[in-house]
Amino acid sequence: xxxxxxxxxxxxxxxxxxxxxxxxxxxxxxxxxxxxxxxxxxxxxxxxxxxxxxxxxxxxxxxxxxxxxxxxxxxxxxxxxxxxxxxxxxxxxxxxxxxx
Numbered sequence: 222x223x224x225x226x227x228x229x230x231x232x233x234x235x236x237x238x239x240x241x242x243x244x245x246x247x248x249x250x251x252x253x254x255x256x257x258x259x260x261x262x263x264x265x266x267x268x269x270x271x272x273x274x275x276x277x278x279x280x281x282x283x284x285x286x287x288x289x290x291x292x293x294x295x296x297x298x299x300x301x302x303x304x305x306x307x308x309x310x311x312x313x314x315x316x317x318x319x320x321x
Contacts, residue, residue: 253278257309260285264292266304278305285309 253267254277263285270280283304286292296304313319 250279251282253280253305253307256282256285257307260309262310263287263308264289265307265309266292266296266301267307268303269305280305 250270253265253269256265256267260282264287265285266283267278268281268283269278272278283301284292284295284299286295289306289308292306
């Protein structure tokens with residue numbers, strides 16, 4: 222199981238800084254859209270830690286894999302219980318049509 226916590230610190234100007242500690246390691250927040258661009262065409266497991274007023278999702282990329290089944294196997298192996306799973310690319314392949 223992966224544990225996470227938010228640690229609040231203050232900088233020299235007295236402003237509060239939030240840092241996320243996940244599994245005992247400090248991590249920087251990542252923008253989900255940036256992760257999707259970096260890992261285009263892959264499945265992503267993302268731990269959402271913050272949502273901005275504009276709807277932007279921030280958090281940590283837990284894993285990525287081009288094969289969705291392999292991604293889920295890795296998450297089970299690491300005992301990840303909470304993650305937002307999304308595909309970084311078009312869900313429907315170009316040239317295909319979906320009728321709902």
